[in-house]
Amino acid sequence: MSSGDELDIGPDSQLHTLAGAYALDAVTEAERTAFSRHLADCAACRQEIREFQEATALLAVANRAEPRPELKASSLRAIGRTSQLAPPVRNGAADPGPSPASGRPLRGRSMRPARRPRVQARMALAAAAVLIAAGGVVGAVLHDQVQQLSQSQRQSRMIAQVLTAPDRSMRTENVSTGGQATVVLSTRQRALVFTAHGLRSLPVTESYELWLMGPRGDRPAGMLAVQGGMAGPAVVSGLAAGDMLGMTIEPASGSAAPTSAPVMMIATAS
Amino acid sequence: MTEPERRSLAGSGSGQARRLEDLLPLIARGDESAYEALYDQAAGRVLGVITRVLRDPAQSEEVMQEVLLEVWRTASRFDPTLGTGISWVMTLAHRRAVDRVRSERSQASRELRGAAAAHVVDHDQVAEAVEVSMDRQRVRRCLAVLTPLQAQCVDLAYFGGYTYREVGELLGVPTGTVKTRMRDGLIKLRDCLGYDGGAT
Numbered sequence: 014m015s016s017g018d019e020l021d022i023g024p025d026s027q028l029h030t031l032a033g034a035y036a037l038d039a040v041t042e043a044e045r046t047a048f049s050r051h052l053a054d055c056a057a058c059r060q061e062i063r064e065f066q067e068a069t070a071l072l073a074v075a076n077r078a079e080p081r082p083e084l085k086a087s088s089l090r091a092i093g094r095t096s097q098l099a100p101p102v103r104n105g106a107a108d109p110g111p112s113p114a115s116g117r118p119l120r121g122r123s124m125r126p127a128r129r130p131r132v133q134a135r136m137a138l139a140a141a142a143v144l145i146a147a148g149g150v151v152g153a154v155l156h157d158q159v160q161q162l163s164q165s166q167r168q169s170r171m172i173a174q175v176l177t178a179p180d181r182s183m184r185t186e187n188v189s190t191g192g193q194a195t196v197v198l199s200t201r202q203r204a205l206v207f208t209a210h211g212l213r214s215l216p217v218t219e220s221y222e223l224w225l226m227g228p229r230g231d232r233p234a235g236m237l238a239v240q241g242g243m244a245g246p247a248v249v250s251g252l253a254a255g256d257m258l259g260m261t262i263e264p265a266s267g268s269a270a271p272t273s274a275p276v277m278m279i280a281t282a283s
Numbered sequence: 284m285t286e287p288e289r290r291s292l293a294g295s296g297s298g299q300a301r302r303l304e305d306l307l308p309l310i311a312r313g314d315e316s317a318y319e320a321l322y323d324q325a326a327g328r329v330l331g332v333i334t335r336v337l338r339d340p341a342q343s344e345e346v347m348q349e350v351l352l353e354v355w356r357t358a359s360r361f362d363p364t365l366g367t368g369i370s371w372v373m374t375l376a377h378r379r380a381v382d383r384v385r386s387e388r389s390q391a392s393r394e395l396r397g398a399a400a401a402h403v404v405d406h407d408q409v410a411e412a413v414e415v416s417m418d419r420q421r422v423r424r425c426l427a428v429l430t431p432l433q434a435q436c437v438d439l440a441y442f443g444g445y446t447y448r449e450v451g452e453l454l455g456v457p458t459g460t461v462k463t464r465m466r467d468g469l470i471k472l473r474d475c476l477g478y479d480g481g482a483t
Contacts, residue, residue, distance in 0.1 A: 026475070030462045030463060030466065031461075031462060032466050032469075033462065033464075033466030033467070033468065033469045033470075034440065034446070034447040034461075034462055034465050035467030036469060037440040037441045037447075037465055037469070038377055038378055038381045038435065038440070038444075039440035039441075039446050039450065039465065040446060040447065041446055054289075059365070063365060063366050063474060065371075065469045066366055066370045066374055067366060067402075067473070068472045068473040069373070069374075069377070069441060069469070069471055070367070070369055070373040070374065070435075071421075071422055071472075071476050072332075072422060072441055072442075072472075073331070073332035073373040073376065073377055074328040074331070074332070074369065074373060075329065075331075075336045075419040075422040075423075076328070076329075076331035076334070076419075077328050077331040078327055078328045078330040078331040078334050078343075079327055080326045080330045080344065080347065082326060083321075084321055084326070084344060084347070084348065085326070087348065088320070088322055088326075088348055088351050088352070089318070089319060090316055091348065091352050091355075092315065092352065093315075095352055095355060095361065096356075097311065097313060097347050097355065097356055097357075097358065098356060098357050098358075098360065101429045113385075120294050126359065127453055141388065145477060149456075151292070160316070180385075188461050201289045217362060217363070217365045217366065217374065217375050218375070218378055219320070220357075227418040230368055230471075235358065238360055238481070255375050256356050264382070265353075265355075265357060265360065265375060265378070265379055266350070266353045266375060266378065266379055267353075267404060274334050
């Protein structure tokens with residue numbers, strides 16, 4: 014079958030004609046990526062796609078089938094074994110309200126440590142300080158996150174460990190589709206903490222995915238939830254010698270291997 | 284569409300018709316009973332569209348489980364400003380089904396035309412395949428508004444899993460025309476199905 018080798022994607026005005034095919038999932042991966050970028054810049058197109066997807070959802074739901082009853086039990090067992098993506102980083106992470114990033118100022122938020130042993134509080138502040146050096150907003154969010162991720166305390170402990178590791182180093186890299194990624198890594202702990210800001214928002218059908226890419230092959234390193242252009246902090250462990258951290262745009266369901274060119278690569282060798 | 288219609292769409296087939304966009308934020312926080320409620324409401328539709336695309340019942344069940352697990356895993360990514368909950372779930376389901384059918388087609392490396400021969404479409408078949416229940420009746424009524432070419436394009440793409448370029452080859456129609464027919468077909472469908480442009 015023909016694939017995306019002959020992309021007839023021209024200027025944006027022409028791209029727009031792809032809206033129907035896109036909403037029907039009748040495009041190649043390359044076209045999907047290109048069109049998604051276009052969507053990020055075109056509010057009218059987003060609205061059109063939204064309306065089209067409501068219409069195609071109706072086509073879909075008109076085909077109801079009855080799953081065998083035992084599938085339900087197995088589905089419920091499966092979720093018991095499956096961890097979830099952390100909630101997107103947003104102001105007031107406990108707020109389930111549907112509004113997107115609410116625009117409350119981040120910088121002004123108080124940085125008091127919660128009820129923690131003092132040493133740990135100092136670590137958290139040090140951790141925040143590291144990233145404040147890279148960008149205050151990210152740091153403040155990280156600090157919030159370190160405090161609020163009760164849902165995954167282990168993760169926040171790992172974050173703190175990396176961010177306070179004696180051998181930690183920090184690097185930043187631009188994301189080709191917009192935004193900047195910051196990585197703090199500890200070679201000794203074979204782990205890194207990833208954050209990003211200014212990321213372009215993607216349509217709901219796509220998301221950013223991290224990869225470790227190196228001599229041991231490409232390994233998935235997590236899907237990123239993006240809110241208000243910000244993602245992370247996310248811990249990536251299991252670094253091997255020669256690995257790079259890559260970020261690609263993938264279908265929202267994730268991919269077993271990268272299906273598009275990385276929009277960001279960052280070396281992890283110290 | 285009227286509010287009762289919208290609600291029935293989101294909730295038909297389940298005693299407790301909680302809207303998916305209300306359930307998804309709970310699921311994102313690990314609420315298993317919310318997941319169960321979503322399963323009750325959505326599993327049949329998810330399986331339905333996947334089966335329609337894949338045709339193989341065993342594989343379709345497998346993909347359904349993958350999709351629902353994906354809903355559990357990525358519920359925090361659902362953004363109600365970008366669409367309804369059912370649309371989000373069905374988009375995941377359809378995308379996954381299409382990915383699967385395409386990878387199988389390329390694995391089997393069958394000739395495009397050969398593979399498609401079984402999928403001869405005409406206007407009546409499209410309407411016929413999409414039937415039963417209130418939703419189906421409404422969809423059927425709206426599909427009848429499309430021109431035959433629009434209906435063929437929508438059907439081959441959405442239920443056949445073909446790209447617009449492949450649809451053009453199958454129908455012997457220029458790809459530019461196919462793209463246009465897909466878009467104006469969806470505009471007609473949207474208007475007929477009464478999507479009201481963002482009411483929640």
